[in-house]
Amino acid sequence: MSQIKKTAMVTVCGRPNVGKSSLTNTLVGEKIAIVTNKAQTTRNRIYGVVNKGDTQFVLMDTPGLHKPKSALGDYMVKVITASLSDVDCALMLVEPIANVGAPEKALIARIKEEKIPAILCINKIDTLSPSELLPVIEAYNAEWDGFVAILPISAHSKSGLDELMKMVGTYATEGPQLFPDGQNSDQPERVVMGEIVREKLLMCLDKEIPHGTAVEISKFSERDDEVIEVDATIYCERSSHKGIIIGKQGAMLKKISTMARKDMEKFMGTKVYLQTWVKVKENWRENQNYVRSFGYNDN
Incomplete structure (x- = not known):
């Protein structure tokens, strides 16, 4: 009998090629989303399912937010904005760069509009020294001080991911299991x-x-x-x-x-x-x- 008593619907969002699919795959423990070093690899929203203790985490991997130049691009942007509705928490992934770009500002505005808890995940911290991290944190705090947490992580080395899941777990709500045991994605x-x-x-x-x-x-x-x-x-x-x-x-x-x-x-x-x-x-x-x-x- 399943022990799942709570669920957490979580949107993973960010600019193209920031590591959203890599993070989703790492947390799920299996490759459910394709990953390349090219921008806009992900086109659709993909659900990744993680069961931990009494909680089922449903991670929504989304396309990278970009300025659309085609009907396909318009569709991808709609996927991102729609994925920030009716969720328990958002993970906003950013590069370890001390500059808040237009895609990040647009996502912050959308998160504020939806009034959802958001965790800022500074990804790829295995590529920089600790002294380089503080200016990144300061830049995002200056842009918006509403993040419930700012966590340095690495989807590649798995650094900070246990702390991340514990933090996300605090936003889980009582409810039935959405995906059966053994199913780790919604993709046929x-x-x-x-x-x-x-x-x-x-x-x-x-x-x-x-x-x-x-x-x-x-x-x-x-x-x-x-x-x-x-x-x-x-x-x-x-x-x-x-x-x-x-x-x-x-x-x-x-x-x-x-x-x-x-x-x-x-x-x-x-x-x-x-x-x-x-x-x-x-x-x-x-x-x-x-x-x-x-x-x-x-x-």
Whole structure:
């Protein structure tokens, strides 16, 4: 019988590439959100579930707040702002830099508007000395003194994460368990397969090309021999991009597919047979209907 008696709904927010998905993965103890060194890797809100003692923590990993330049960008910003409604607490992740940028100011304004408790998490503290930390704290205190706590953390080295979870736990409320034991994310396996392919596109391709890609999983089924068959279609915005994704004699697409298949097998715990195709949908990020068709909708 489950011991869960309380829940804490927690939004993880911040500018692009600040470490939100890395923190969520580390706290969950398993990779549920793709991670790259490129901005705007996360496009959707992803729930990560952590059970500790009598509390279930539901962490909402969100896209990085940025100035939108397309229909897809508009959608991502809406995801962030909506994720700061009806939650018990917000974790605002920032770089260890003594300057409060426009994205951080916008998030602070939204947090103040919603009147929710917010913990400022200064991430990547393993990259600086203790003497460099104080000016960062002072800069954010000068911007807003309403944070319930300011915690230096490192998603990479796990420094400060126990203290962070204890602090978040104080905002848990009495209520039923939202996710069953053993479920650590709200993402269906089919969606995870598509995200794995997109992660490899971001890793292997340069400049704007990977940001203009979307992945559709048209087949996801288990054979009698327990091999999972996955058909993935990669959509890009231009014919020239298609050629780059496929590569000379198909080398780049083979590399992307091989990397994706290995991660899929690790995630599924069984063999995966992956087939990939590349198709062009010109400027799909500008078309709201295309954006919705790829699963980026408000429903």
